[in-house]
Amino acid sequence: MSSQWILKEEIDEILDCYDQANLKIATIGSHSALQILKGARDENFKSLAICSEAVSWFYEQFDFIDEVISVRNYKDILKKRFQEELIQDNCILIPHGSFVEYVGAEAILTKLKVPCFGNRITLEWESDREKEMSWFEEARIKVPKVFKKPEEIDRLAIVKFFGAKGGKGYFLVRNKDEFYEMKKFVKKANSYLIQEYVIGTRFYPHYFYSKILDRLELLGMDIRYESNVDALGRIPPRISRSLELRESYSITGNIPVVARESLLPKILEIGYNLLNASRKLFSFGIIGPFCIEMICTEHLELVCFEISSRIVAGTNFYMDGSPYSSLYFDEPMSCGRRICREINLALSSGRLKEVIF
The missing domain is CATH 3.40.50.20 (Rossmann fold)
Known part of the structure; x- marks a missing residue:
């Protein structure tokens, strides 16, 4: 910049x-x-x-x-x-x-x-895929393999584009030939990340770091409802083979999910690691809501692949709170309300400047 x-x-x-x-x-x-x-x-x-x-x-x-x-x-x-x-x-x-x-x-x-x-500094780090990967590296969080150029692709990989575009234009490839073939269908595709596609179940935890309480909270969790990839399974193979459909990952909605309780310590630890790394990488670190998109493999290993360093749309399901927010608050607490509550806490303690930039 x-x-x-x-x-x-x-x-x-x-x-x-x-x-x-x-x-x-x-x-x-x-x-x-x-x-x-x-x-x-x-x-x-x-x-x-x-x-x-x-x-x-x-x-x-x-x-x-x-x-x-x-x-x-x-x-x-x-x-x-x-x-x-x-x-x-x-x-x-x-x-x-x-x-x-x-x-x-x-x-x-x-x-x-x-x-x-x-x-606001965090927005630069979430918008730049390379900086995002260096953030994960600083936090020592396991991430999928990144291929620096199409010729390196030697397994199933997903191609992502920079910016908050809701998964628009993403596609899967297995080798460089498929990459160049699929890239023809994407406009303005100069800035991209080629990442190993990890197979497993998705979890997108909603974190909130309270600067005033010095507490990291787990407010909720969701998975994304994506078009058309989530609809392809409804088409019988005998038909889909002849249609030559191209998958896409445009986010159209969100689905609530809870993780098995034995995974929660790992999920919260990952949040803490990312929070601590942010303080080393840029001034002030994360304040308020953020989300880490992750895959849980069949061996219960969590592999992280994306950061949103602000409120995410997956929190919309929990306008009256979630099973997790109820562990911290005895009243309905959405992420949106939690932001406003933090502002109130900062006001009452004379610390508003600590949560505003």
């Missing part, structure tokens, strides 16, 4: 001018916005949904959202006047997957001066 990053001190100065008794929680109307904004209401904050003109009507259906603003392009958020209005309104932005995809990690780091919950 070539442009100069916004400094934490700049955000702190802006936060000093906020009326902290009247903070407003804001995010883009997509991904996990409903959960976040409902969490804001549950925690007694005002809320704002920033929506495209096509979906504003939808977010206006919900009474817990106090205000809906329409924009022609989500990058309008970066305009000076728009940012000034958000700052004047004491807004705290909550980044999510669509936020990162539509606005861009680099723009958030270099142009967005509105205070955000969490550590």
